[in-house]
């Protein structure tokens with residue numbers, strides 16, 4: 662099969678493995694009363710408190726710089742952790758203020774107000790400007806892409822329609838899309854709560870290894886783009902992290918993969934497709 666994209670240095674496949682650092686925010690957004698329930702707050706807090714040190718150490722060990730998509734509320738709640746993410750050379754990306762889904766907002770003004778509010782928090786607490794965004798619960802609105810481009814974003818990552826990146830054409834110019842897939846996301850397999858019932862049970866990491874490693878191998882064989890995403894409160898368990906490390910070893914063992922920060926991948930894509938046209 663002809664390789665569909667020419668990645669830098671003759672690489673066969675580009676890699677993106679990012680994390681949504683949700684913490685307690687999805688529970689509170691789901692029902693503000695849950696902010697008073699220790700069960701739910703502790704489930705969310707596992708990500709920032711316990712999963713994150715494991716994840717940051719793993720990424721450092723393999724020299725991987727990536728993006729953490731973080732709700733503004735989490736930046737306010739865990740400033741030292743977020744500063745540490747930036748200090749280690751990772752990007753911080755937009756992920757709502759309190760995990761609000763743009764699709765359900767009443768209008769463009771409400772969505773822009775929350776976007777600006779979060780950007781101000783990143784600037785004030787971290788001195789950082791997010792250049793990438795992922796809509797909470799993968800649910801952007803018809804205004805999302807244009808608002809992101811208007812506010813200086815380079816890329817977004819939620820769509821499910823292609824394997825390769827492409828550009829959204831917005832009135833403010835092209836915005837790179839890094840498409841994802843439910844099967845390359847930890848939540849459908851491992852996110853679980855008995856109160857309230859959430860999730861699809863707790864899967865064996867070996868079954869999920871089979872899916873993720875074969876998704877990578879397939880993308881590598883085609884010469885494409887592998888985009889995986891995890892949530893520290895879900896994938897940060899020891900059994901899952903051991904499997905993720907095996908996945909990282911499988912990927913870096915190929916030698917001819919390109920694994921830049923997502924923003925560098927997006928900028929490369931724009932140089933290759935300045936009009937936003939698909940390859």
Ligand SMILES: [Zn+2]
Pocket residue numbers: 681683687756760797798
């Ligand atoms: Zn999220």
